[in-house]
Amino acid sequence: MKLLVAILLLSCTAVTAQQVGQNKVAGAPDIYTMSVKAQLVVESVVVKDKQGKPIDGLTAKDFTVTEDGVAQTIRFSEHQNLSSATPVPIAAPNTEELKLYKRLTRTQLAGETAGTEKYKDRRLLALYFDMSAMRPADQLRALTAAQQFIRTQMTTADLVAIMRYQGGSVDILQDFSADRNKLLSILLTMVVGEGQGSEETVDDASSADTGAAFGQDDSEFNVFNTDRQLSALQTAATMLGQLNEKKSLIYFASGLRLQGVDNQAQLHATVDAAIKSGVSFWPIDARGLVAEAPLGDATQGSPGNVGMYSGTAAIAVRNNFQQSQDTLFALAGDTGGKALFDSNDLDQGIVKAQQAISDYYLIGYYATNTAQNGRFRKVKVTLTPPRDQELAATLSYRLGYYANKEFSKFTTVDKERQLEDALMLDNPITELSIAMEIDYFQLNRAEYFVPLVVKIPGRELVLAKRGGAEHTLIDFVGEIKDMVGGNTVSNVRDNVNIKLTDATAAELAHRPIEYDAGFTLLPGKYLIKFLARDEETGRIGTYQTTFVIPNLNKETQHVPISSVVLSSQRVDLKDALYDSLKGKEKQKEEAVNPLVTEGKKLVPSVTRVFSTTRQMYVFLQAYKPSTTATQTPPPPSQPLFAYVSLYLAGSKVFESAPSAVLPNPTTRLGVTPLNFSLGMDGLPPGEYDCQVTILDADTRKATFWRAPILLVP
DSSP states (O other), X not given: OOOBOOOOOXXXXXXXXXXXXXXXXXXXXXXXOOOOOOBEEEEEEEEEOTTSOBOOOOOGGGEEEEETTEEEOEEEEEEEOOTTOOBOOOOOOOGGGSOOOOOOOBSSOOOOXXXXXXTTTOEEEEEEEEXXXXXXXXXXXXXXXXXXXXXXXXXXXEEEEEEEEETTEEEEEEEEEOOHHXXXXXXXXXXXXXXXXXXXXXXXXXXXXXXXXOOTTOOGGGGOHHXXXXXXXXXXXXXXXXXXXXXXXXXXXXXXXXXXTSOHHHHHHHHHHHHHHTEEEEEEETTOSOOOXXXXXXXXXXXXXXXXXXXXXXXXXXXHHHHHXXXXXXXXXXXXXXXXXXXXXXXXXXXXXXXXXXXXXEEEEEOSOOXXXXXXXXXXXXXXXXXXXXXXXXXXXXXXXXXXXXXXXXXXXXXXXXXXXXXXXSXXXXXXXXXXXXXXXXXXXSOEEEEEEEEEEGGGTHHHHHTTOSEEEEEEEEEEEETTTOOEEEEEEEEEEEEOOHHHHHHHTTXXXXXXXXXXXXXXXXXXXXXXXXXXXXXXXXXXXXXXXXXXXXXXXXXXXXXOEEEEEEEEGGGOSOOOOXXXXXXXXXXXXXXXXXXXXXXXXXXXXEETTSEEEEEEEEEOOXXXXXXXXXXOSSOEEEEEEEEEXXXXXXXXXXXXXXXXXXXXXXXXXXXXXXXXXTSOSEEEEEEEEEEEXXXXXXXXXXXXXXXXX
């Protein structure tokens, strides 16, 4: 843990005469002010003997601490003694017998004041309820388990806090307290079923044929629900980080599944924040032991696709459930906790977190390396000879932490260097929300054009306007690495200058900023890391994910197609806010980019949220190469047929007229562009499945592409 400490030194040495140039009364004491920044690092160290029993009686002289191999001076050492903790079960009172406390939400925890030892020899357990993604039945099980623990398992050493994520904010319903009556009162007044409407959407053979209406307040960026859940966990860990003691966050959730559209950088940022704050995650799957029917239970509609007959749907149901636990397992393993899966005895997950914290030592030192460069610093704690040989003890502690980063106070040269450093660091910054879409289109038998679209909520940039800035510069930097060799195959460095007039700021509050770039890649698996920074406020956002460019030359079972692009706008290239390409480079990019036609660019909808008052554009390319590779393909006997369908609540509510398109005879790939313009008026708002069907009568092959979309008023 790291704190910034300001030290004020007062000198009261008397002088006999007033010095020239000083505005003070003769004989008054001199006052000197010195401001010092120091990084206080606190390590919690568990010391056990060969039998696994805690060792007490150690002092600061018995420990040696190094950071990146440099010896550090220990400023304090404090023993947290939890050995005397005893369970004090209480009778289970009726709700009427409890004194009900008023539930006041907070955003900060109360720290220790000077001269007090509020958390000395105390075990800190934070119960965190993700009400946004748990179904009512799961919420009820989670709250019941928490009540059971407080009634029967809570010890004299335990302090419990209650935190809740709901409606886009993390609230502290109860600060750390040993008052069981107060804790039970808070849990009993939490409403089961609140915070619903943010369940994750899975698009595969297990998808239910149900439609849920979305309100007008739903932001299009709220589609990325997993990112929001991880960001909320990061916020909770940061809140707990102001306390030096070890903390356990018991995370009640109904699974957490990272999908292809989710930002993997947010997972890394959440784990890093927890490690830095001394927080271990103990996820508890509130679904308990689930015995699922092959095609799902009664809580959702049954699948309505051909997979229910081939077994694909049943396999997808099983895989989805297991994958929903993978992220929880990673959160626990990377922060020193353990996850509880497939058990109806949920309170045992809290007991395991309770038992994991035994006697430990708090060791604090001021790091000699004061550079705020964001790099990882390796910490090593050992016992000082000869105590290490006498005790033969085993030490458990945090192996390191990431230093802070500061960008707002740097010069132009420093900012450029630090932005590039941030791209290379393993600790991502997620202060700005970023969404991204990556598509691919085949150029020839070897290469693919990969357009990239980045979207940032405009409201993120309004902060600069509130600070009085007349403009803001957004820096972009990114790189693409080959997952096999680990080599960087492409990169981007750019910036956009946005004027922040009153009219522009008002528009940005409701509209996103979009940035696009293009790359030429070979088939393979890649990792992309992309950073955006608002130079005015210094806030940075990171997006990281993996993507695959398939080798369509090897497709033999279906009609080979490119990515399917869904859009709600075509913009004139002359109306672009900023264009880094000039002259021949610009012409070359427009020539190979299939999203550009007749001077207009089709802008992909990254979040796939569409208005019923505007048209939705669907674009893709199908490929019908010649069977003879040495000659230009002759005109095919029949064209390719394609149409778009929309499904709501398991029923087809819209289908476009079939489009028959002949492949381009001048291309060896037989490129067949397929364009659709669909009017959304007349369709009710809600969640739809958009399906594109491509048929080739010559080869009797077909391809089906499907993805969820949202229609809002």
